[in-house]
Amino acid sequence: MNGYEQSKQRLAKQIRAQGSGVRLDKRTSNLFRDRQPGPQSRLDVSAFNHVLEVNADQDWVEVEGMTPYQDLVDATLASGVMPAVVPQLKSITIGGAVAGIGIESTSFRHGLVHDNILEMEVVTGDGDIVTCTPENEHRDLFFGFPNSYGTLGYVLKLKARTIPLKRFVKLEHLRYQDPRAYFDDLNLWTEKPIDFLDGTAFSPAELYLSVGTLVDEAPFTSDYTFENIYYRSIRDKRADYLTAYDYIWRWDTDWFWCSKNVFAQQPLVRRIYGRNRLNSIFYTKLMRWNAKFGVTRIARRLAGTHAETVIQDVDIPIHRAAEFLEFFDREIGIRPVWICPFRASHRNWDFPLYTMKPGTVYVNFGFWDVVRSRDKRPPGFFNRKVEEKVEQLGGVKSLYSDSYYTRDKFWQLYNQPVYDALKTRYDGSGRFKDLYQKCVQRQ
Numbered sequence: 001m002n003g004y005e006q007s008k009q010r011l012a013k014q015i016r017a018q019g020s021g022v023r024l025d026k027r028t029s030n031l032f033r034d035r036q037p038g039p040q041s042r043l044d045v046s047a048f049n050h051v052l053e054v055n056a057d058q059d060w061v062e063v064e065g066m067t068p069y070q071d072l073v074d075a076t077l078a079s080g081v082m083p084a085v086v087p088q089l090k091s092i093t094i095g096g097a098v099a100g101i102g103i104e105s106t107s108f109r110h111g112l113v114h115d116n117i118l119e120m121e122v123v124t125g126d127g128d129i130v131t132c133t134p135e136n137e138h139r140d141l142f143f144g145f146p147n148s149y150g151t152l153g154y155v156l157k158l159k160a161r162t163i164p165l166k167r168f169v170k171l172e173h174l175r176y177q178d179p180r181a182y183f184d185d186l187n188l189w190t191e192k193p194i195d196f197l198d199g200t201a202f203s204p205a206e207l208y209l210s211v212g213t214l215v216d217e218a219p220f221t222s223d224y225t226f227e228n229i230y231y232r233s234i235r236d237k238r239a240d241y242l243t244a245y246d247y248i249w250r251w252d253t254d255w256f257w258c259s260k261n262v263f264a265q266q267p268l269v270r271r272i273y274g275r276n277r278l279n280s281i282f283y284t285k286l287m288r289w290n291a292k293f294g295v296t297r298i299a300r301r302l303a304g305t306h307a308e309t310v311i312q313d314v315d316i317p318i319h320r321a322a323e324f325l326e327f328f329d330r331e332i333g334i335r336p337v338w339i340c341p342f343r344a345s346h347r348n349w350d351f352p353l354y355t356m357k358p359g360t361v362y363v364n365f366g367f368w369d370v371v372r373s374r375d376k377r378p379p380g381f382f383n384r385k386v387e388e389k390v391e392q393l394g395g396v397k398s399l400y401s402d403s404y405y406t407r408d409k410f411w412q413l414y415n416q417p418v419y420d421a422l423k424t425r426y427d428g429s430g431r432f433k434d435l436y437q438k439c440v441q442r443q
Helices: 002-016 069-077 094-099 139-144 179-189 230-236 244-248 258-262 267-273 280-293 295-303 318-331 381-392 407-413 416-426 435-439
Strands: 022-025 041-044 051-055 060-064 081-083 117-124 129-132 153-164 168-176 196-203 206-215 239-243 306-317 337-342 362-373
Touching: 002 041, 002 117, 002 153, 051 069, 060 069, 069 081, 069 094, 069 244, 094 153, 117 139, 129 139, 139 416, 168 179, 168 230, 168 244, 179 196, 179 206, 179 318, 179 337, 196 230, 206 230, 239 244, 258 280, 280 295, 295 306, 306 318, 306 381, 318 337, 318 362, 318 381, 407 416, 407 435
Parallel strands: 022 041
Antiparallel strands: 051 060, 060 153, 081 153, 117 129, 117 153, 168 206, 168 239, 196 206, 196 337, 306 362, 337 362
16 A cells, blocks of 8 residues: 555656646557557556455455456455456456446446446546545546546546355356347346346347356356357357356457457467467457558458448447347448346436436447448448447447547537536646547547
């Protein structure tokens, strides 16, 4: 804790000495927005990456904001608990998951990552360090921080809820052929006494619910950390067992299914990479390298094809979910699609930059691929279609990837009056970009 106190004071002093254009200097990033380089000041926050205390008796963990979930899970599992919501990739930091939107298969019961935060210590754009709770004088920042993406400040330390864990997870993969029946049943499953719930859509007539239950014993366990691939097992196995650790990271080995883009699903290439490189951290490095040198752009140009990256997570009220999936199959056509139900876990909490209707079940659709064609389209053609449909259906789109909203439309959707008040109070000097500049503009 003494080291933490010294580090936070140094950081606050560094921020006060900066002008505008300040951003984090991070080794990893799970943001997928291509931006033109420009002048900027970087903050070194690498020191804020420690788990400070796990209190399994009182169901909380105290942790620094730049701690990756891989380290956080290791620390909590040693005490027989896990964070209430663990996003799918090991490299995601808990502070990033609060400032953005973090979700996983416990979210049908426990909500999003920010629904499970008890208090936060935040360094603001003005260089102040404030403690935020749902009740204190900085409750506006506590509730306004989710979906602010580092434009108001950065989490240095927080306290988050944990939940008890058992050694194994029993999985059942249930197949459906009708999307409407699928989402009707998904809604029913959110009320049942289970521990984990998500789904995968391989085609309009091949959809699966994956139902997980914590158990003390398992007749066998499957290993999806090297030669076997988890998402393929969903089609092949009605029942399966994983250790709790392997279940938490079941998607990380193959970045869901996106490892196909670096040929990691080919058996020979997989062996060449080796077990230690089959993870989201390695794939992200390859992706950044490709973005820098443009290998796939050159290949497409030689082949005479055009492509648009469509990497998005969108949240749709469950009664409109089948309608969204039908639109998506018809207009976008990416498969597989990840499906994860959630509801806000606190009916009396309102996060104004990412508002959910209390008590309503939402469905998160995650799709991360490229739409290719021989026809040249305007920039953002397919992403704009998604944005328009999400708004039409009363949903919300996460902002970790490319967005194409006009300024007026963006602020209509993401609550400009509340954001402006927060910006004035906590970053009145404008050291950080505002939310539109950071999440939409390309500079």
